Amino acid sequence: MSIIGRLPNLLVLKLLDHAFVGEEWKTRDGEFQELRVLHLTSNYEIKQWITRSEHFPQLQTLSVYACINLTEIPSEIGDIPTLQKIEVYSCGYEVYESAVQIAQEQRENGNEELQVITSNEHKMEDW
Known part of the structure; x- marks a missing residue:
């Protein structure tokens, strides 16, 4: 994964x-x-994702689908200034919860632009 991550034109x-x-x-x-x-x-297989916002400085959209063992989206993802959307479908409750927490923290910091989109089973207004 480290080799892929260093590709200079990877969008x-x-x-x-x-x-x-x-x-x-x-x-x-x-x-x-x-x-x-x-x-x-x-x-x-992935259970834990360890990252920092500096590792994805241009990220605009994060989509997480059917990563059933992932424990959360790292809170550091919310510190990426270009992030516009997080999509979560068919994941564990903790992943949904972490996405909503990231959006709430961003709203508290004045970023009203970040969207969190989840599957029908878990609607953001349920949080």
Whole structure:
């Protein structure tokens, strides 16, 4: 993943269907510097995502689909100034909760632009 993260022109990354081996994804300095869109779909092994906002400085959209063992979206994702949308579908309750928490913290800090979109089972107004 570190090699992919250092690609200088990487704008969209779709990590689909078991792209991760192991339970942890830890990003590092200098990775994903131009990434705008990140899709995580059906990555059942990943449980913990460790990152900092500096690792995704241009991220605009984060989509998390069917990552059933992921424990949360890191709160640091909310500190990315370009982030406009977080989508969460078919994940554990903790992932939904972390996305909503990120949006609430951003609103408290004056960022009304961040959208959180979730599946029908979990609507944001239910939080």
